[in-house]
Amino acid sequence: MKSTTPSRKTSRAAYLAHIPAAEAALRGKADRVTQPRVAILACLMSMDHAASHFDVAQALATHHPIDRVTVYRVLEWLVEKGIAHRIAGDDRVWRFMVGAPRAPVATHHQHAHFTCTDCGQTFCLDDVPTKFDFKLPSGFKPAEVDLKFRGRCSHCA
Ligand SMILES: [Zn+2]
Ligand SMILES: [Zn+2]
Secondary structure, X not given: OOOOOOOOOOOHHHHHHOHHHHHHHHHOOXXXXXXXXXXXXXXXXXXXXXXXHHHHHHHHHOOOOOOHHHHHHHHHHHHHOXXXXXXXXXXXXXXXXXXXXXXXXXXXXXXXXXXEOOOOOEEEEOOOOOOOOOOOOOOOOOOOOOOEEEEOOOOOO
C-alpha cells in the first residue's frame, strides 16, 4: 500500500452545504456548539470516505484552518458522543466517519467497511449485512463484529 493517500480535498461548496446539518446534529448532542465542532463535523459529512486527523486538518486548511490538537480532540469527542465512529486502518491510523452516510445524526451502528489497497481510503458499507450465524466456542459472547473487506474501491478499479 502507498504511504500517502491522494488528497481528495473537500470542496468548499460541499463543506458549506453540510454546515446546517452539522449544526443541527450537534445541537441535540452538545452543550456548546462551537465553530471547530461544526467545521469538523461538516467536513466529515462532506467526505465519501473515512478521514484521518490529518485528512480533516488538511481539508479544512484552505477555508477554515484549525490546529491539529483541536482537530484531534473534536474527532475523539464526536466518537464519544456517538455522532461519528472510527475505524483502525491497516496503517494503524484511526479514520473517522459520521454515523452513516446521508444520515449523519444516526448514532453508531454496526456495519462493514472496505479498505482500498490502492488508495488506502476506508469506506463505510451500510447496506452490507453484518449479522451472520457465527458459531463461537461456548462461553464467548461477542459484543460486536468487525467486518472489513479489502480490495479496490470504485475510484481505483
Ligand atoms: Zn481506492
Ligand atoms: Zn463506518
